[in-house]
Amino acid sequence: MSSGAFLIGGGREPEQVLPAHRPFVAACAGGPIACLIADEGEGVDADRWRTTLVDAGADDEDVRVVVLSAQRAIADADVDGVAGIYVAGGLTPLYLEVLAGWRPPAGVPYAGFSAGAAVAAEQAVVGGWRSADGLPVCPEESGEDLDVVTVRSGLGLVPFAIDVHAAQWGTLGRLVHVVQEGLAREGWALDEGALLVDGEIHGTGAAWHVGPDGRVRRVGPS
Template sequence: MPSVFLIGGGRGEDAVRASHAPFVHAVGESRIVVLVLDEGEDTDTDRWAHSLTDAGASEVVTVVVSKDRPPAAEDFAGAGGVFVAGGWTPGYQEVLVGAGMDWLPRDAVYAGFSAGAAIAGEWAIVGGHRLGEREVCAEEAGEDLEQLTVRPGLGLLPFAIDVHATQWGTVTRLIHAVRAGLAPVGWAVDEGTVLICDGDRVAGVEGLGSAYRVAGGEGDLRLEVATAAP
């Protein structure tokens, strides 16, 4: 299985280049197809194309997807990389996971930014800021959901992924998700940072921040911190 790149978000030029360049390097000169969720007036295809070309991509094609226009295998003809953009995570999960997996080319390198990273694993943390009555992260990170919500993901990796880890305080959301048994293990990734996976194995971290691994259930939680090599 090709490599998977999980980007935790971030808008600054340095953060974008640092987190996108490893994926672009892995794809090489091949075409990258970017999937962008149709969010009406908030849909911004140029942002994602510019982010990748600024990181060195040779050819970028954007495809806007929705429930009425899900991705199709023919969208990826000649593509060496698939990049799933950020935005409203529940919508990305509904459209892309709901379309099954036939659309995703098995020989292409995958990268997900924020929402695109969150839906990549077997378990997709799509939002929520409470677990029962308990606050587990900032309300602003809830994606219009109150309760911590885990749905099926694309299944590219055997763990859950949360994003904007330090910046939005979502490490605690991941901790509560694992502690409650909503996912057995997970990683939370900082902005400007990419968690790189080789097959289903985590191969390393690159970029400006850190990634946090949470495993174990109630009474046996384990937290590990991984950062890029200096």
């Protein structure tokens, strides 16, 4: 499997989470993993993310937790010498803020969970729930504290847009809107439990591909 970008649509249950994480941990070949978590102001549940990686096969001592915040953006030293980079979930606009202007080192496997997957894109779907003319494109509670659908420059690891929690949060409509409006050329909307690697879906969840022509096709796990 690829040593590049491992994009995970979310999920809480072990039967969703572990199959989606094991390929990334295996790609890290037993080396250290930088686990990047954004603090929204109320602290972070570092044990959740560490336990997920350990249960997926990483050694506990190899998981290096790095807490980022609006006051503490990422630094190159945070990922120095690591065999993999894992970007956790949370508020997508904050993750884009703390990672702004940074690029993962070439050749180092990257895994993004939920927000971490969204920001990996060349054009990142940051949030929002209605179009510029005020029409809803997804549930308001899926807007990530944003009103109008917002797309910004992401990490550029993949050339298509990513949306997450597709079936669970109703975000497929937002991604279709993004492509139809020309904000991204194409995109993938990932269900919880879905892992996207090299254009293939793995794990326990499905996904929807929105092509440049606006056509939508559902893709199950390989």
